[in-house]
Amino acid sequence: MTTSPVAEPAAKLDFVTRKPLPPEQLDTLSRDILALKKKLNAVILAHNYQLPEIQDVADFVGDSLGLSQQAAKTSADVIVFCGVHFMAETAKILNPDKIVILPDADAGCSLEASCPAPKLKALQETNPNFYTIAYINCSAEVKALCDVIVTSGNAVKIVNAAPKDRDILFVPDENLGSWVIEQTGRPMTLWKGNCYVHVEWTHASITRIRQQYPDAPLVAHPECTKAVRMLADEVCSTEKMVAYCKASPAKAIIIATESAMIHRLMKECPGKIFIPAPTDSCRCNECRFMKMNTLEKLHDCMLNLAPRIELPKHILERARQPIERMLEISARPVDNAG
Numbered sequence: 001m002t003t004s005p006v007a008e009p010a011a012k013l014d015f016v017t018r019k020p021l022p023p024e025q026l027d028t029l030s031r032d033i034l035a036l037k038k039k040l041n042a043v044i045l046a047h048n049y050q051l052p053e054i055q056d057v058a059d060f061v062g063d064s065l066g067l068s069q070q071a072a073k074t075s076a077d078v079i080v081f082c083g084v085h086f087m088a089e090t091a092k093i094l095n096p097d098k099i100v101i102l103p104d105a106d107a108g109c110s111l112e113a114s115c116p117a118p119k120l121k122a123l124q125e126t127n128p129n130f131y132t133i134a135y136i137n138c139s140a141e142v143k144a145l146c147d148v149i150v151t152s153g154n155a156v157k158i159v160n161a162a163p164k165d166r167d168i169l170f171v172p173d174e175n176l177g178s179w180v181i182e183q184t185g186r187p188m189t190l191w192k193g194n195c196y197v198h199v200e201w202t203h204a205s206i207t208r209i210r211q212q213y214p215d216a217p218l219v220a221h222p223e224c225t226k227a228v229r230m231l232a233d234e235v236c237s238t239e240k241m242v243a244y245c246k247a248s249p250a251k252a253i254i255i256a257t258e259s260a261m262i263h264r265l266m267k268e269c270p271g272k273i274f275i276p277a278p279t280d281s282c283r284c285n286e287c288r289f290m291k292m293n294t295l296e297k298l299h300d301c302m303l304n305l306a307p308r309i310e311l312p313k314h315i316l317e318r319a320r321q322p323i324e325r326m327l328e329i330s331a332r333p334v335d336n337a338g
């Protein structure tokens with residue numbers, strides 16, 4: 001039996017890992033945060049996977065590439081980074097003289113954890129011809145060992161621009177890496193890491209939702225496994241998802257990425273219905289690390305200017321090079337990227 005997607009209510013965002021704030025507290029906290037922002041001359045950058053109430057007080061909401069670009073050009077004195085730890089580190093690397101704070105310093109990432117710098121260094125030493133390309137989801141120490149950084153939004157362009165005489169080592173996401181190999185035809189050695197959220201979708205769970213909503217296209221993030229990507233109408237970064245959904249004539253669209261993305265999509269594409277892709281067994285489409293940041297913690301970190309990102313000078317300087325290379329290649333016109 002099929003179900004008409006247009007008969008369904010808009011996706012309801014009920015996040016498992018938090019109790020909703022009472023409306024009065026939400027209003028007071030949001031007002032206080034905006035007042036602190038003015039007082040500190042701060043900019044609030046929020047990733048697409050942050051809680052809706054955090055997205056709503058941010059100056060900029062986007063994917064890792066957009067957030068890095070914003071961090072690189074900000075004139076604010078304080079950068080408040082609502083995302084996970086490696087993202088705030090990236091902002092600090094680009095702004096070593098600014099104060100960079102984040103709501104919860106323990107907000108990690110399964111991809112980052114899969115690739116410790118000493119292990120990467122040991123692998124690099126097995127082949128002096130390796131050209132190491134790191135997905136931005138890695139620590140500052142790992143970035144400092146790499147030639148260039150990528151995000152899901154620019155990985156294809158940057159791999160296409162890699163020197164042809166080098167052997168590419170791509171870390172730490174094997175799923176993004178295998179998708180980039182499919183797009184570029186460039187062989188790469190892949191690190192065996194993955195995003196614990198995006199690997200929860202399966203061929204079976206996606207097939208079921210597609211049968212239920214046969215008219216709804218499926219958009220999937222490249223961190224999903226190949227078994228899921230092959231069922232998708234579009235595989236792209238979260239920022240490109242916004243453009244795809246705006247341009248699509250479909251009234252309902254199935255989204256296979258972290259659940260908070262739907263808040264952004266509902267704001268940017270009013271009138272459309274977004275269906276969170278289900279997993280087989282659980283509400284695993286919510287990143288527990290991203291959801292460690294709350295509006296209360298955001299308020300407190302601005303009040304106390306802590307937790308603060310601090311990095312050794314040699315890491316700051318070395319890690320800056322591959323990030324700047326990424327930003328430079330990203331800004332090139334497509335036919336001049338190689």
Ligand code: SF4
Pocket residue numbers: 049084108109110111112137195196197198258287288289290
């Ligand atoms: S969604 Fe996955 S890749 Fe993103 S921060 Fe969470 S664990 Fe890391």
